[in-house]
Amino acid sequence: MYAPDFAYYRADSVAEIGRLLRAHPGAKVLAGGHSLIPLLKLRLAAPPALIDIGRVAELKGIAVADGRVRIGALTTHAEIAASSDVARHAPALAAAAGVIGDPAVRNRGTIGGNVAHADPASDLPTVLLALGASFAVATDDGERTIPAGKFFQGMMATALGDHDVVTAIDVPAAPGGQGQAYEKFSHPASRYAVIGVAATVELRGETVGNVAVALGGLVPAAVRTGSVEQALSGRAPSAEAIAGAAAAVSNDLGDDLIGDIYASAEYRRAMAPVCVKRALTAALKQASVADAPAARSPWWKPSWL
């Protein structure tokens, strides 16, 4: 596997990434390399230059502040999976990061690269969508924030412009009592998600309150399934109600289902309600026990302190 020729630059700051991107049209930033390098080696991509952002310190780390968890774009999947802050405030994200690929992938791959690459079989877009995350992006003229709902636009397509760099991902801390779960049907070879379902549920007394459910692996970009959310919200959380709500996922799948030699589109369509049901069931289990109020944490406490 031999990549075509490219120039290599290393940036030390976010500002320098921007400068290098403007100076080298067509250049790509290189984070963990676990999506980009395979494309180069298969000669499916041939950018004239790579800009290595791996040493940009300001892009690393996890902190809790203002009711949200801020995760630097260069934070690895393994760091997210091991973070007690993430486990506490965004347990579905911790769960998803912990089932990405294998240890080597989790030790190299970054959350920024994962969302920028926007593979429909990735785990993090799905969970970040369900959690209502937003993306801090450095652009040619400063900073902007893109909500997850606007970020993922299609098969490996995002709202990022050519010179845009994701700097951090903000995830709202789970409100007290919210249950979260990530249910993954893994591909046995790649370990990517054949189907990934992220769910958050809140309980209001005897009935289900807010529900958010997002799907990955099924359609070209991660999506929320409003039909399921509406069907469950306000209902008593019985097994029948969960199964009934899960079945409503069919309304939101459309005709553009992904299929391959391992799992056909028809099979994925049949499995979608099963995975949604399992995700909701797991999330509800957490909801019934997790009733402590969201922790107030000090301003900007990086995980390495």
Add this chain to the structure above:
Amino acid sequence: MSTRIFGSGIRRREDPRLITGSATYTDDLTLPRMVHAAMLRSPHAHARITAIDTSKAAAAPGVIAVYTHADTEGGLQPAPCAWLLPDSDLKIASYHCLAKDVVRFAGDIVAVVVAESRYQAEDALELIDVGYEPLPAVTDPEAAAAEGAPKLHDEIDGNQAFHWKVAGGDVDAAFAGADVVVKDRIVQQRLIPNAMEPRAALASFVGATGELTVWNTTQNPHIVRFLTSLVLGLSEDKIRVIAPEVGGGFGSKIAAYPADFLTMFCSRKLNRPVKWTETRSENYQSTTHGRDHVQHVELAAKNDGTVLGLRCTVHAGMGAYLSTAAPGIPTILHGLMLSGVYTLPAVHEDVYGVYTNGVPVEAYRGAGRPEATFMLERMMDVLAARLDMDPADVRRKNMIPKFDDGHEVVTTLKYDSGDYPGALDKVLSHADYAGLRAKQKAGPANGTYTGLGLATYVEICGLGPSQVAGAIGFQGGLWESAIVRFHPSGKVHVFIGASPHGQGEETTFAQIVGSELGVDPQDVKVFHGDTDNTPMGWGTYGSRTTAVGGAALALTARKIRDKAKVIAAHLLEAAVEDMDYEDGKFFVKGAPDQSKTIGDIALMANVAWNMPEGVEAGLEASTFYDPPNFTFPFGAHLAVVEVDAETGAVALKRYVALDDCGPQINPVIVEGQVHGGVVQGVGQALWEEAVYDEGGQLVTGSMLDYALPRADLLPDIEVLSTVTPSPHHPLGVKGIGEAGTIASTAAVYNAVMDALRPLGVTSVRMPLTPERVWQAIQDARQAKG
């Protein structure tokens, strides 16, 4: 024999260098003036080459040469097929190292570029213009044999490479007189061997001497040397083939490949060292694959479960060309094993070897025996289900009773020794089979169905008597050799003709010498894999290295012992007949206090100051051992699975493997071999398949799509054994390299079908992916109405 050394689970001496990254593989080597080759491979499964323009590539930076078929005319013969299966109407199509006029699989080599760096060579590949006129392709062996199928080779009708038969007993009478006949169509899907180290060659031809040295990741350097002499037209004595560290093979490094020969050809043309290492993608699309059978099987039996006869037709996909040993795999190593561990009165099998537009198919761990075991063991379960008997009972009813010196079966093989009922019973009691069945009867819990799967097997190892090799068309011998050399200090060098590549014989062979001669295994160094400084040997495959090479070594050590005894008698001033030997010490019978160690003798023999009359100096011996028969390891495996009926997902919950390979030289190594083997067999049942699309493109072209077994998907493997020595082997040992693979595919498949029985599912194509299992459940539900 000292049990202290023989039978002790000492650590593999290979491992420190392997796990610290200090081992030297072919690709680690660099020679002065070395340049790099890259192969242009056909993107088409079948196409006529209308034009090739290499001019742009030849002018690219760093490029030294570009060759196409026309350049090799006269300098390179086709890659040979070396198993000329008799009585089979064998038709060998020329496997040109560079495609001539037509490409026949996606991966067939069209041109080779040599450049200063591998990157430059790869870049230049993109500059070669090849005109292709695509032709229809066929990759399924049954479809390729059908009327009207695309024809691969002009001179070969019906794409038929061979038609081989095995017959014994009166099979027609067996079926005519049967109470029940059960049938199935079984697809043994195409598999990719996936050695950890991809294939590589470094060739260095020195014009001034006319000598060629080749470092090659191969299982059999002496065979590569011999074939190289034929293909390159060089005298065999001018060729040295070295297999440095070899990172696994599983059969895929038996063949001598076009890319190897091309690397040598380029070196000879350019008078410079040339290195080629395949990428993993190249490995998938050009290094030999395994299995690829479509099997139609029928079993005839009586109502009480007594088996009367087996009848089958197999279409074995051979790929586009016949690889080095390919014709023997689905025939000799498959059809002759159809009696399994059972008393089978009659058998008839037709095997059609079929050319297809795929990568050539060769031996893959188990090589023919897994495909035979699966057929038989599957039919045993189908029969049990039909008769509503327990699968263990049907097996036991038909098993050959315990024997310890020869049992002839209907396929004419003479098994050496076996206790098949003993193996089965031990597995059943260890696993509490009755208890598991009772639990299963309670029915599924939460949509999860439990299944139990058995597979018993006997396999053929220790290939084999050379006379038989000749009779079955194998173009070589199958003996093995060993030289044992004592140095003055008592340290030992062992040189063997076999070529271990991960199995651990550097350790076990040191244990053999250690136990035969009373030296510390640490003081025995084993050399292998270099045709210039090891004796001739036929290679490491077919679980033969210990079974044949180990015998050569044991006999050599005994020759040394005999000579040492003569010297010791002389030094102790005693008659040879009065000498005794124990644990490395020679002494006069009854007087063990006055003794000479093997070290004392080694020193004296090497300085030769005081030798007996007529005895040569030195303490060294060699043996060329041609085995009188094959060896026949056997065993019984049990798999316990759970099937999630809602998704079709299969989870392997428990695996019990009992393998009898005779006395175990090193039980830890045996266990390692069983683990690896079992896992590869489970891979076939549950995950692995090389998939070609309609056009002959390999869809599972990388590890992103080809699902290898992963540790977290497997339970602990419970390893058991019994010990039934081979009566004809000097150490009684049989072979363990392939055992696990041979039984485990059938055991896991049977377990899944057992789980699915209440749902009405009787057959699912492997690998048993969730979708296939789920679909089968849906289909069965619909059929039930």
